[in-house]
Amino acid sequence: MISLTSPVKTRAHGWPAGAKLAGLCAATVMLFMLQNPIAQTAVLAGVTGLYALPGRLFLITGLRHLRMLVPFIAVIAVWHLWSGAVAQGATIILRMLSAVALANLVTMTTRLTDMMAVVRSLAKPLTRLGLRGDVLELAIAMVIRLTPVLAHKGNLLAQSWSARSPRRAGWRIILPFTIIALDDADHVAEALRARGGFDALKES
Structure with a gap:
């Protein structure tokens, strides 16, 4: 979780913190069960849609906090390009983006x-x-x-x-x-x- 509570109020702000954290755990487990980069892309698109629902400011603020993942993405991409495991590298990167984005989403909507x-x-x-x-x-x-x-x-x-x-x-x-x-x-x-x-x- 890499951000503090967002000032942009959403419906999720009123949801119980325990339920959101339990949902985050379940979603993370599901992400590790998906081994297909196409499926991971679909999940990431869905997560991006969740960020977009409260409005442009919420979307930009949430995505801005994901910039800290760029060095990790670069290392993973270079390694898997060098080893020839492009699909595996893409899956790992997409999974990492979705997992961190979901955790960030929970933090942004929870005190x-x-x-x-x-x-x-x-x-x-x-x-x-x-x-x-x-x-x-x-x-x-x-x-x-x-x-x-x-x-x-x-x-x-x-x-x-x-x-x-x-x-x-x-x-x-x-x-x-x-x-x-x-x-x-x-x-x-x-x-x-x-x-x-x-x-x-x-x-x-």
């Missing part, structure tokens, strides 16, 4: 607090095994919140490279991007410690 409520209810039985539900909730919320932030910083990094060099950035920005991600993680950890850590969050 973070509602999703955390679902996680909390699912994690209750695991507390008997020593798992702290509040830690799991926070970890998932941080992943959802920080992924688009990191994607934006990665895009800015690629733009900075393009402004200084005629060559494609490619693998050359992996190291600086990793340093940026680690630096952000360090700042988040310091912020948590400054607020008393997970125990303070639990009390609040």
Whole structure:
């Protein structure tokens, strides 16, 4: 899930978060059962149609967040072209696009607090095994919140490279991007410690 709740209201905003997450799981399993690129293309077209239903702004916003998949698509495409497994590569790319788009669609139409409520209810039985539900909730919320932030910083990094060099950035920005991600993680950890850590969050 790579975006936050969309300000464009849709009917799906009122659907239960648990039902949407369960539907996402079922749809993802179905995607892995389809091995035909034609079938995967049809699914992706259907997902694109779901994005288009709420209007042009919702469609553009949702598709914009999928740009972070471009490097992965490029690597998969080059590898499968080199190995001669074009149909398999196309199936993998289409499946990845559909799965991430569906997950993004759920996130765009579901409040973070509602999703955390679902996680909390699912994690209750695991507390008997020593798992702290509040830690799991926070970890998932941080992943959802920080992924688009990191994607934006990665895009800015690629733009900075393009402004200084005629060559494609490619693998050359992996190291600086990793340093940026680690630096952000360090700042988040310091912020948590400054607020008393997970125990303070639990009390609040």
